Amino acid sequence: MLTEKQRARYERQIILDEIGEEGQQRLASGKVLVIGAGGLGSVSALYMAAGGVGTIGIVDDQVVELSNLQRQILHNTDRIGTLKTTSAKLTLSALNPDISIDTYNVRLDEENAAQIISGYDIVVSALDNQETRYVVNSACVSLRKPLVEGAVRGFSGLLMTILPGKGPCYCCIFPKSSCDPYLTGLIGPIPVFTTTPGIIGILQAQEVFKLLLKTGTPLVKEMLIYDGLTSSFYHQEVKRMPGCSCCGSLN
Amino acid sequence: MDVEVRVFGGLENLIPGARFGQDIPLEVQEGCSVGLLLNRLAIPQEKVFNMLVNGCHVTADAILKKGDRISLFPAIGGG
């Protein structure tokens, strides 16, 4: 049952046919893990908190830096030097004291990934590096957890929802071996325009809401690609790779 | 034979007249590989992080067929 305060807080979406009190209750029972409290994670977590996702886990091992604030809107100038997980919890709890925020001040790796991810229904990959994307993808495939993957660069971004066994995983489309030359050649920070992770992060939150509410169509077997310079979106069909090293044995 | 190429994320700047995400119709020789197609478009292979043909990941030695839809992506890996 929703409380009076919850009914008031979520009134504008509860009156939607697709949601109602039952849908809002479903969101309240939802547990979503956001990996990375940077540009993508800031926006996806803020909207999930605003919309009433009951439990949000945040994984990040970094502290807030001045150069983060141009796009990482969970944090602010006073919090420079504070752990991002601490800052994230402060912001999200202030926005919505009704939900639980779990924090993990660690870098996700092969040792801890399965243990952390297993406590959640859905994972949002809000990462700034390829290496951890593979760790997260592999853990989500093993645990069969839905994974909402997003990435940005400059004015461009992309996202896709991975339902292990039902559509391609990250490795089907971006196999690790093909990325090695790029990874070794990567030098310096990735350029990111201020609004790009905002757009992709919001769409990642939208994927989570659709999955929790069991409404609409998730971006499975397709990737959505965004061009900020023309404000255009493109759909790209994506298929599973037969014999994918990660999800090839799932059905 | 005719194929279609789409480029994303800044790769369009390497091809005169190309636009982000818009189909570029091209005629290529039978037996043309994705790598040869990149050469023909004068796109350095190291700028391309990922290549899809009809939604499937391929490597540069993949041979194209009539009507194939090729999508080329740079590294988009930030967050």
Ligand SMILES: [Zn+2]
């Ligand atoms: Zn796969």
